[in-house]
Amino acid sequence: MCDSLVALGPATKDGISLFAKNSDRPPRECQHVVRLPAARHPPRARVRCQYVELEQVRETAAVLGTRPWWLWGLEQGVNEHRVAIGNETVFAREPLGATGLLGMDLVRLGLERARTASEAVDVITSLLERHGQGGSGHVHVEWPYHNAFLIADPHAAWIVETSDRHWVVRRVTSVGNISNGLAVGADWERGAADVTAFAVARGWWGAEHGPVDFAAAYADDAGVPPNLCGERRRRAAELLTAGEHDLTAASMRAILRDHYETGAPHRPRAFDDPRFFSLCMHADPLDNTTAALVARLPADPMVPATVWVCLGSPCTGAFTACYVEAGVPEVLARGGAEPDAGSPWWRMRELLTQVERDVARFAPRVRERWDVFESGLAREAARVEDEARGARAALLGGFVERAVASYLETAEALVREIAASA
Numbered sequence: 324m325c326d327s328l329v330a331l332g333p334a335t336k337d338g339i340s341l342f343a344k345n346s347d348r349p350p351r352e353c354q355h356v357v358r359l360p361a362a363r364h365p366p367r368a369r370v371r372c373q374y375v376e377l378e379q380v381r382e383t384a385a386v387l388g389t390r391p392w393w394l395w396g397l398e399q400g401v402n403e404h405r406v407a408i409g410n411e412t413v414f415a416r417e418p419l420g421a422t423g424l425l426g427m428d429l430v431r432l433g434l435e436r437a438r439t440a441s442e443a444v445d446v447i448t449s450l451l452e453r454h455g456q457g458g459s460g461h462v463h464v465e466w467p468y469h470n471a472f473l474i475a476d477p478h479a480a481w482i483v484e485t486s487d488r489h490w491v492v493r494r495v496t497s498v499g500n501i502s503n504g505l506a507v508g509a510d511w512e513r514g515a516a517d518v519t520a521f522a523v524a525r526g527w528w529g530a531e532h533g534p535v536d537f538a539a540a541y542a543d544d545a546g547v548p549p550n551l552c553g554e555r556r557r558r559a560a561e562l563l564t565a566g567e568h569d570l571t572a573a574s575m576r577a578i579l580r581d582h583y584e585t586g587a588p589h590r591p592r593a594f595d596d597p598r599f600f601s602l603c604m605h606a607d608p609l610d611n612t613t614a615a616l617v618a619r620l621p622a623d624p625m626v627p628a629t630v631w632v633c634l635g636s637p638c639t640g641a642f643t644a645c646y647v648e649a650g651v652p653e654v655l656a657r658g659g660a661e662p663d664a665g666s667p668w669w670r671m672r673e674l675l676t677q678v679e680r681d682v683a684r685f686a687p688r689v690r691e692r693w694d695v696f697e698s699g700l701a702r703e704a705a706r707v708e709d710e711a712r713g714a715r716a717a718l719l720g721g722f723v724e725r726a727v728a729s730y731l732e733t734a735e736a737l738v739r740e741i742a743a744s745a
Contacts, residue, residue: 327409327473344409356655374458396427415486419467423457426470477622502552635671649719
């Protein structure tokens with residue numbers, strides 16, 4: 324599952340575009356925060372993705388993002404040119420094979436190869452047309468799936484929805500969001516050359532109706548819970564619209580923590596409840612939010628682009644500040660398939676487990692502590708970023724190290740405190 328959101332400059336309080344995503348994955352699948360350095364590659368170099376080998380480009384950009392411990396690709400990320408991308412599982416009629424490009428491969432490839440959101444659209448759509456989608460996106464389950472993408476930069480944002488090698492693109496004008504179902508109708512601006520003809524040939528669309536309604540023709544809802552994404556998509560759109568023209572990184576983080584009317588505290592619901600699947604997802608053993616990201620994308624290259632990252636559930640965790648140019652402390656990339664006390668992700672998972680013993684009692688206490696942490700960190704980030712407009716890598720790097728150390732200390736203290744509570 325997943326939810327991705329964007330607010331372009333005119334919709335934000337300070338005129339700086341914002342991108343956000345919750346990565347919903349198997350509940351006990353550890354994620355890493357990673358930085359991939361910029362690189363130059365020799366002629367005719369090749370790159371191995373999860374299942375497919377491709378021709379490498381001459382130069383790849385530096386990228387900061389999160390990924391499940393076993394994957395080559397990324398769930399979400401931002402590159403040095405301030406392009407941000409996130410992907411979602413969507414359900415489409417075309418069958419997929421055992422090999423092909425994963426959505427996470429395409430996120431990483433788009434970030435490594437594009438300088439603008441429009442270029443990233445071209446990278447992703449040209450690669451999926453050539454290589455197709457396929458291969459399992461889960462380590463223990465054979466489940467290939469189609470993808471949608473939200474792609475943003477400081478000036479523009481695009482929604483890309485796909486069915487194997489077919490795709491359509493729609494521009495975001497102010498705020499936008501995507502979830503786990505096809506939603507682009509006939510209002511797409513660009514698409515695969517045969518996107519309408521293919522649907523007509525399959526009997527999914529009538530030729531007399533003109534350009535294809537992508538969602539109506541290509542979506543496959545068979546076997547998909549009817550409450551999977553509809554309420555989440557509406558809820559995210561509602562919250563974005565309510566805050567339009569006044570949105571901040573903090574308000575985007577709050578949206579990622581949302582559980583409908585209960586806000587940040589999670590209230591368990593029956594599976595057939597229309598709101599069983601929330602933006603901050605708690606659908607164990609199906610899916611949970613296992614990492615989240617909020618990025619500020621300033622147009623001014625002298626203003627640092629803050630990438631706020633959260634390991635685990637946003638409602639019981641916190642976002643810490645990172646920067647593409649400053650790197651990422653190695654500790655944030657620790658952890659694998661099994662519980663590991665030395666892994667920040669697994670400690671955040673333990674905190675969630677402890678809170679879930681009595682959500683009503685423990686969640687407000689944890690949230691209060693993390694809110695103090697985040698607000699203090701945001702103030703320090705603003706100060707450091709203002710000082711770092713020149714030679715900034717060292718200043719930002721030192722701040723990130725301090726922030727991550729405080730993040731881990733607070734997490735460990737909360738785990739011990741809640742675990743000791745009877």
